[in-house]
Amino acid sequence: MENRRHVAERFDGSGVLLEACAFSEKGGWVLDTQHYQQMGGNYLLAHGLGTPVADAVTTFESPKSQSYFVFVRTRDWCPGNWEAPGRFRVAVDGKELAVTFGTEPGWGWQRGGHVALAAGRHVVTVRDLTGFDGRFDAIYFAPCANPVLPTAPADVIAWKDHLSGRDRIAVEEESFDLVVAGGGVAGCAAALAADSRGLKVALVQDRPVFGGNASNEFLIQTLGVMGKSAKILSGLNNVWLPKTPHDPNEREARDNQAHREATMAASGVTLLKNHRATGVMMATGNRIRCVEVRHTHSGAIRRLKAPVFIDCTGDGWLGYWAGADYRYGREACTEFDESWPEKGARWSPDVPDQKVMGATLTMRSIECDHEVPFPEVPWALAVSGTEMTVTRSNWQYEYSDHQLSQIDDHEAIRDHLLRAMYGMFYNARRLPQNRRRKISRLSFIAGKRESRRLMGDYIYTMKDMTESRRFPDTVAEEMRCIDVHYQQKEIGSPYDFYSDAFFRKVPKYYIPFRCLYSRNIENLMMAGRCFSCSHVGLGGPRVMLTCGQMGVATGYAAALCRKHAATPRQVGQAHIAELRHLIGYRE
Numbered sequence: 001m002e003n004r005r006h007v008a009e010r011f012d013g014s015g016v017l018l019e020a021c022a023f024s025e026k027g028g029w030v031l032d033t034q035h036y037q038q039m040g041g042n043y044l045l046a047h048g049l050g051t052p053v054a055d056a057v058t059t060f061e062s063p064k065s066q067s068y069f070v071f072v073r074t075r076d077w078c079p080g081n082w083e084a085p086g087r088f089r090v091a092v093d094g095k096e097l098a099v100t101f102g103t104e105p106g107w108g109w110q111r112g113g114h115v116a117l118a119a120g121r122h123v124v125t126v127r128d129l130t131g132f133d134g135r136f137d138a139i140y141f142a143p144c145a146n147p148v149l150p151t152a153p154a155d156v157i158a159w160k161d162h163l164s165g166r167d168r169i170a171v172e173e174e175s176f177d178l179v180v181a182g183g184g185v186a187g188c189a190a191a192l193a194a195d196s197r198g199l200k201v202a203l204v205q206d207r208p209v210f211g212g213n214a215s216n217e218f219l220i221q222t223l224g225v226m227g228k229s230a231k232i233l234s235g236l237n238n239v240w241l242p243k244t245p246h247d248p249n250e251r252e253a254r255d256n257q258a259h260r261e262a263t264m265a266a267s268g269v270t271l272l273k274n275h276r277a278t279g280v281m282m283a284t285g286n287r288i289r290c291v292e293v294r295h296t297h298s299g300a301i302r303r304l305k306a307p308v309f310i311d312c313t314g315d316g317w318l319g320y321w322a323g324a325d326y327r328y329g330r331e332a333c334t335e336f337d338e339s340w341p342e343k344g345a346r347w348s349p350d351v352p353d354q355k356v357m358g359a360t361l362t363m364r365s366i367e368c369d370h371e372v373p374f375p376e377v378p379w380a381l382a383v384s385g386t387e388m389t390v391t392r393s394n395w396q397y398e399y400s401d402h403q404l405s406q407i408d409d410h411e412a413i414r415d416h417l418l419r420a421m422y423g424m425f426y427n428a429r430r431l432p433q434n435r436r437r438k439i440s441r442l443s444f445i446a447g448k449r450e451s452r453r454l455m456g457d458y459i460y461t462m463k464d465m466t467e468s469r470r471f472p473d474t475v476a477e478e479m480r481c482i483d484v485h486y487q488q489k490e491i492g493s494p495y496d497f498y499s500d501a502f503f504r505k506v507p508k509y510y511i512p513f514r515c516l517y518s519r520n521i522e523n524l525m526m527a528g529r530c531f532s533c534s535h536v537g538l539g540g541p542r543v544m545l546t547c548g549q550m551g552v553a554t555g556y557a558a559a560l561c562r563k564h565a566a567t568p569r570q571v572g573q574a575h576i577a578e579l580r581h582l583i584g585y586r587e
């Protein structure tokens, strides 16, 4: 903390800082929490699908009569030879500043001119001009014309903490028996399983809803089998069968989400929605002592201490911060004997590389009873081209580029997909039958398929599935095919956001507990897509019910860690029969 303060003091501290996430009225702007580590904030996004969103408004006190220079931390998310798509204006006490914001590339402080303010309360209004994903992270009223302001994400975070006073608040460590980070299906299942065994559990989820890719923010069907864990997983899954398995209507989406939220609310788990895990503090002996989490709106910091932790963030964040061994990218086909000769390097390469399966945005449109306008989107056509059309998305609109990290460059990946989707919809609208169509939903959360995989005592691979290997420490089972994607640009497609998949049929397969705890962080388990596997090994068990089974296994394992004062590895070695029995295995 002292360090952070020291960093913050290098920058101007004489003005008034307004953090976008803490605006008292967010209007139609949505809170984007996906890129906190990469750009230094949870920012407001004008995701109006081409129609400007309602104003975001907040107030602040000027301690005295003063002239302020205004700086807005924002970016032109799509610079090029066109008007910036994400433009917006800022007004103080109803009077608009002369500058149009969102027009300079890269996250930075855009100058907004100056205002003379009397002492007392003032109203700041942020007015979206386009509905096309303008964004801002903070507004700073500086008493001087050239303040030194932070730009590096970690500096921005430290500086915001300093100006808001958060770095002067003593944070007590709160004690739990288990802390689970990430509230997708895997994380929810882990928390419920541990709760059912009487543990005091905290579940940290950075979104306002549970379910991750299954939630109504992204809306994907939960595939796979429930194995022995139906009792827990049936409270979390999506059901909108049978007519359109990939296409629920809005009511079905709402009902499924309500069911999941009710399941979580009825548990004894301490539910920390709208909280993002942002770091860990270590104890001796390669153990995590506590996880630091922040409220995504207020920034308020909490520290959650526990003897054991489960990383269900998908990106393996807890493991990464703790120094856990992890992998990113594809193994050479020889490392685990994973080649599929007919499919060649698109399945598994000769030499390791940084390719992973990509991210996707989900989109739906509806037919209106009258023609509806849709703006020109030259900035989108530069990605989508003018031929490809879409009125609803499917999994193939996927973007991955081995030059871009699904974690560090995730904002660029999401933005590329926004351009692809808006551009294809514009193309579709040129057809007479689509003139009355409008986009009804387009996720601003980009669903990820693959990023970091934390390494356990066992690395799950293709052969475990194709040979249906059984393990004495089996804790989950699945029969879904191995489904590994590649980008069609590799076979000459002009579109870089279009994928295809190889589906390899396999017999029923089994997942050992040794894949669900870190091999070098003593008190860390993981469940979901960041479990210990190879790139091809992820291809089967990455669907959400399998991830949920992993969650259940780790939640019960946490209960045994407490009962036997054991580490996860010791549970696997000395108490595996008891763990399997809790899950429901009777043989």
Ligand SMILES: Cc1cc2nc3c(=O)[nH]c(=O)nc-3n(C[C@H](O)[C@H](O)[C@H](O)COP(=O)(O)OP(=O)(O)OC[C@H]3O[C@@H](n4cnc5c(N)ncnc54)[C@H](O)[C@@H]3O)c2cc1C
Pocket (backbone or CB within 6 Å): 181, 182, 183, 184, 185, 186, 187, 204, 205, 206, 207, 211, 212, 213, 214, 220, 221, 222, 223, 224, 275, 276, 277, 278, 312, 313, 314, 315, 317, 358, 359, 360, 361, 395, 447, 448, 449, 527, 528, 529, 530, 542, 543, 544, 545, 547
């Ligand atoms: C386009 C697409 C289509 C797919 N189709 C299917 C399908 O049809 N059926 C299927 O079952 N699977 C499908 N999958 C795969 C599946 O969605 C993922 O593999 C699965 O969601 C992984 O589950 P998880 O719980 O590990 O992660 P997630 O579902 O990603 O959940 C992780 C949660 O943790 C939160 N989080 C992340 N970091 C933090 C942090 N630091 N602090 C707090 N919270 C955090 C995230 O916001 C998220 O809500 C698809 C994936 C994609 C992208």
